[in-house]
Amino acid sequence: MREDIAKYRRMSKIQPQSFRDLETPPYWAAYDSGLELLGRQETGLALPRLEEALQESLSQIESCRADCEGPEEQQREEEEEEGTGSKGGLYEAIAGHWIRVLQCRQRCVGDTATRPGRMFPVPDFLPNQLKRLHEAHAQVGNLSQAMENVLSVLLFYPEDEAAKEALNRYQTQLGEPRPGLGPREDIRRFVFRSLGEKRQLYYAMEHLGTSFKDPDPWTPAAFIPETLREKLREDQEQRSWDHEPPQQKPLTYWKDVLLLEGVTLTQDARQLNGSERAVLDGLLTPAECGVLLQLAKDAAEAGSRSGYRGRRSPHTPHERFEGLTVLKAAQLARAGAVGTQGAKLLLEVSERVRTLTQAYFSPERPLHLSFTHLVCRSAIEGEQEQRMDLSHPVHADNCILDPDTGECWREPPAYTYRDYSGLLYLNDDFQGGDLFFTEPNALTVRAQVRPRCGRLVAFSSGGENPHGVWAVTRGRRCALALWHTWAPEHREQEWTEAKELLQEPEEEEEEEEEEEEEEKEKQPSRDPSPEPPSRRLQRVQDKSGKPPRVREEL
Numbered sequence: 001m002r003e004d005i006a007k008y009r010r011m012s013k014i015q016p017q018s019f020r021d022l023e024t025p026p027y028w029a030a031y032d033s034g035l036e037l038l039g040r041q042e043t044g045l046a047l048p049r050l051e052e053a054l055q056e057s058l059s060q061i062e063s064c065r066a067d068c069e070g071p072e073e074q075q076r077e078e079e080e081e082e083g084t085g086s087k088g089g090l091y092e093a094i095a096g097h098w099i100r101v102l103q104c105r106q107r108c109v110g111d112t113a114t115r116p117g118r119m120f121p122v123p124d125f126l127p128n129q130l131k132r133l134h135e136a137h138a139q140v141g142n143l144s145q146a147m148e149n150v151l152s153v154l155l156f157y158p159e160d161e162a163a164k165e166a167l168n169r170y171q172t173q174l175g176e177p178r179p180g181l182g183p184r185e186d187i188r189r190f191v192f193r194s195l196g197e198k199r200q201l202y203y204a205m206e207h208l209g210t211s212f213k214d215p216d217p218w219t220p221a222a223f224i225p226e227t228l229r230e231k232l233r234e235d236q237e238q239r240s241w242d243h244e245p246p247q248q249k250p251l252t253y254w255k256d257v258l259l260l261e262g263v264t265l266t267q268d269a270r271q272l273n274g275s276e277r278a279v280l281d282g283l284l285t286p287a288e289c290g291v292l293l294q295l296a297k298d299a300a301e302a303g304s305r306s307g308y309r310g311r312r313s314p315h316t317p318h319e320r321f322e323g324l325t326v327l328k329a330a331q332l333a334r335a336g337a338v339g340t341q342g343a344k345l346l347l348e349v350s351e352r353v354r355t356l357t358q359a360y361f362s363p364e365r366p367l368h369l370s371f372t373h374l375v376c377r378s379a380i381e382g383e384q385e386q387r388m389d390l391s392h393p394v395h396a397d398n399c400i401l402d403p404d405t406g407e408c409w410r411e412p413p414a415y416t417y418r419d420y421s422g423l424l425y426l427n428d429d430f431q432g433g434d435l436f437f438t439e440p441n442a443l444t445v446r447a448q449v450r451p452r453c454g455r456l457v458a459f460s461s462g463g464e465n466p467h468g469v470w471a472v473t474r475g476r477r478c479a480l481a482l483w484h485t486w487a488p489e490h491r492e493q494e495w496t497e498a499k500e501l502l503q504e505p506e507e508e509e510e511e512e513e514e515e516e517e518e519e520k521e522k523q524p525s526r527d528p529s530p531e532p533p534s535r536r537l538q539r540v541q542d543k544s545g546k547p548p549r550v551r552e553e554l
C-alpha cells in the first residue's frame with residue numbers, strides 16, 4: 001500500500017494536494033511539518049507547528065487514557081461474570097480493576113507515539129519534542145520559553161548533561177534570575193502523574209505478582225523495587241539473545257527507529273543505485289551545526305596564530321584544507337582556544353553516527369569508531385576560473401581502486417581495516433562540493449548527494465562504493481568524516497583520550513572545591529581569588545605524563 005502511494009506520488013500529473021490522508025491524526029501532520037521546517041532552517045515557522053504537535057500529542061494521550069475505563073475493562077468484567085476471568089474477593093477485584101486501568105494508561109504514550117500503520121513507537125516521543133522546542137525557541141531568542149522547555153526535559157532526565165548546559169546558557173543570556181520560570185505546567189503534571197502510576201504498578205508487580213512493561217526509558221531507577229531490577233535486566237538480556245533471531249528489518253522499522261531525535265532515512269541503497277549506502281537526515285539540529293562550525297573556525301584560527309595556516313588541500317591546489325581530530329579539539333578546549341561545548345559535541349555526535357551506522361548496517365556485530373575528522377575545504381578565491389579538477393578524486397575508502405579493471409585492492413597503503421564510512425555534513429552555503437558515487441570505472445556517476453546540515457551519507461568502505469567530491473568553487477564546506485571498523489584493535493584510542501581530557505576538568509573542579517572547603521574550614525582568612533587556569537592545565541598534563549599527540553590522517 002505504502003509503495004503504491006509512493007508510486008502514485010512519483011507520477012508526473014499527480015499533484016501533492018491530490019492526496020487526502022484520512023488516517024494520520026493532526027498531531028503527526030504538525031510534527032512532520034515542524035521537523036521539515038526545522039530541517040529547512042525555518043525555525044520561526046517551525047515553532048508553532050512543533051508546539052501544536054506537543055499539545056496535540058498530550059491531548060491524544062488524555063483521550064487514550066480516558067478510554068482505559070471503557071470497553072476493554074467492561075469486556076474483562078463480562079468475562080469474569082461468565083466465570084472465564086480470575087477468581088477472588090471484592091478487594092482482589094478492585095485491585096485487579098485498578099491495575100488494569102493503570103497498565104492501560106501507561107500504554108497510551110507508546111500508542112500515541114506510534115504512527116498509523118507502524119509497529120514501533122518513536123522512542124522518547126515527548127522528551128524529544130521538548131528538546132527540539134527549547135533549541136528552536138533559543139534560536140529565535142525566546143529565552144523564557146527555551147527555559148521552560150529545557151526545564152521540562154530535565155523533569156524526564158534530571159541528569160541530562162546537554163539540557164543542563166543549555167539551561168545554564170539560557171540563564172546567563174537572560175541575565176537577572178526570573179523566579180517565576182519553571183517547567184511547563186502540562187509536562188509537570190504529566191510526569192508527576194505518570195510516576196505516581198508507575199510506583200503503584202511496580203508495587204503490584206513486586207507484591208501481587210502482576211506484570212508491567214514500563215514503556216519509558218526515563219523512569220528513575222529508584223522507582224523500580226530492588227528485587228525486580230535484577231530480574232528485569234535478565235529478562236532484557238535473555239530477550240535479545242534467545243528470542244530475536246537475526247533478521248533483515250523492514251524499511252518501516254527503520255523509519256520508526258531513526259525518527260528517534262528526528263532522524264529520517266532519506267535515500268536507501270536502491271534509491272542511490274548501489275548496495276550498501278544510505279542518506280539519513282536530521283542527525284544534527286541547526287544549532288549543533290553552528291557549534292561544530294564554530295569549533296572548526298576557532299581551531300583554524302588557533303592554528304594560524306601558532307603558525308599553522310590552513311594548508312593547500314592534498315587533493316587539489318585550488319582549495320585550502322583544515323582538519324581537526326577529536327583529541328586536538330579536546331586539547332584546544334583544555335587550553336581555552338576553542339569552546340568545550342564544541343569539543344564535547346564532536347565526541348557525542350561521532351558516537352551518534354556510530355550507533356546509527358551499526359544499527360543500520362551491522363546490527364549483529366559491533367562497530368567501533370576508527371577515525372573521526374572534522375574537515376573543511378575552502379575554495380581559494382581567484383583560482384576557480386576554468387577549474388577542471390575535483391575536490392576529492394574518485395576513490396574507495398579501504399582499498400586501492402583500479403579504474404581500468406574496476407578492481408579494488410584491499411592492501412596497504414589503503415586503510416584496509418575501515419569497514420563503514422560516514423560523512424556528516426554541517427553546512428550548504430558554498431558552491432559545488434556535492435558528493436557522488438560512480439561505477440568502478442570512476443567515471444560513470446550513479447548517484448549524487450548535496451551536503452546540508454545534519455545530513456549523513458553512510459556506506460560500506462569497499463570497492464562497491466567508489467566516490468568523490470566535485471570541486472568547491474566558492475565558500476567553505478565542512479563535514480565530519482568518520483570511519484568505523486569491526487576490528488576492536490583499530491578502535492580510535494584518541495577518542496577515549498579526548499573523552500578523558502574533557503571530563504577531567506569537571507572532576508578536578510569538584511576535587512578542588514572539596515579541597516577548598518576543607519582549607520576554608522582550617523583558615524577562614526584565606527585569599528578568595530581564583531586560581532589561574534594555567535595551573536590547572538599544567539597539572540593535568542603532568543598527571544597523564546604524556547606529551548600531547550596529534551594525528552593527521554585523510
Ligand SMILES: O=C(O)CCC(=O)C(=O)O
Pocket residue numbers: 392397423434435467468469479481554
Ligand atoms: O567529504 C566528502 O563528502 C567525502 C570525503 C571522502 O570521501 C574521504 O575523505 O574519504
Ligand SMILES: [Fe+2]
Pocket residue numbers: 395396397421467
Ligand atoms: Fe572517501
